[in-house]
Amino acid sequence: MSDSSTRRTSNVYYLNDQVLIEATVSTENQTPLRLFIDSCVATLSNGTISNPSYSIIGNDGCLLDSTYLDSTSAFITPRSHPNKLLFSFQAFRFYANSQNLIYITCHLKVTTLDQTPDGLYKACFFSQANNSWYAVEGDPVICACCQSSNCAESAYMRYRRDLKQLGK
Numbered sequence: 041m042s043d044s045s046t047r048r049t050s051n052v053y054y055l056n057d058q059v060l061i062e063a064t065v066s067t068e069n070q071t072p073l074r075l076f077i078d079s080c081v082a083t084l085s086n087g088t089i090s091n092p093s094y095s096i097i098g099n100d101g102c103l104l105d106s107t108y109l110d111s112t113s114a115f116i117t118p119r120s121h122p123n124k125l126l127f128s129f130q131a132f133r134f135y136a137n138s139q140n141l142i143y144i145t146c147h148l149k150v151t152t153l154d155q156t157p158d159g160l161y162k163a164c165f166f167s168q169a170n171n172s173w174y175a176v177e178g179d180p181v182i183c184a185c186c187q188s189s190n191c192a193e194s195a196y197m198r199y200r201r202d203l204k205q206l207g208k
Contacts (some may be wrong), residue, residue, distance in 0.1 A: 053131035058112070062126045063148055074122040076101050076161050080146040084134060088145045092134050096144070097127070102173075102186035103165040103187040105129045114165045115176045122153055125163055125176070158182055159191045 053059055065075045080097040082104035083090035096105045096113075104128075106113040116126035134142070151161050157178030164173050164183035173183035 051064060055131055055133060057131040058082060058128050059127060059131050059146070060116075060128045061146075064124045065093075065148065067123045072122060072153045074153055074155070074157075074161075075125050076114055076149050076151070076157075076163055077125055077127070078147040078149050080144055082132075083143050083145065084137065084139055084141070086143050086145075090143075092137070095127055095135070096131075097146070099186055100160045100191040101162040101164055102183065102191070103127060103163075104186075106166040107166075107170070111166075111168060114167075115163045117174075117176050119176060123150075127163075127165070159185055162191075 061080075063075055063077050065073055067073050077097050078100055079095065081088045082094040082096055084092065096103070098104050103115060104114055105111055110150065111130070113129040114127065119125060132142075133139075149161065155161065157163075157175060159182055162182045163176035163180065164180075164186050165176075166173050166186070172180070173186050174180055175183050
């Protein structure tokens with residue numbers, strides 16, 4: 041995508057250029073959906089199982105690239121539509137590799153609009169300026185697990201706690 045959120049005319053990026061990626065799910069003739077990006081991995085070959093690899097997004101929706109010093113990576117907020125999610129990061133190359141082509145593979149997931157974002161369904165990024173995690177929507181506490189790299193367990197423990205409170 042270009043800065044104006046239209047398709048780019050070129051797929052060439054130079055080192056440190058801002059790369060803007062949009063993920064979209066069609067909601068025509070369906071229940072309205074909210075899209076989340078579960079993970080995105082950069083590799084030198086097609087697919088996520090390749091060496092070297094770099095996790096841009098992981099932990100069920102945490103923009104891991106945003107945690108690095110001087111990073112400008114972020115989810116674009118607010119969303120234009122719940123079924124779209126945009127994020128940006130700086131173009132890079134793998135160390136000691138002259139290959140000019142990098143593959144980015146993302147896994148997406150959706151929820152209904154009435155589901156509240158949680159530890160498994162979130163879009164979180166780290167603000168260097170404020171030294172804290174932010175959620176695209178929902179309570180920023182859902183991003184707390186991004187630092188620990190264990191969001192699935194955090195969501196499970198919260199689920200068990202909620203069941204105990206209900207007496208089940």
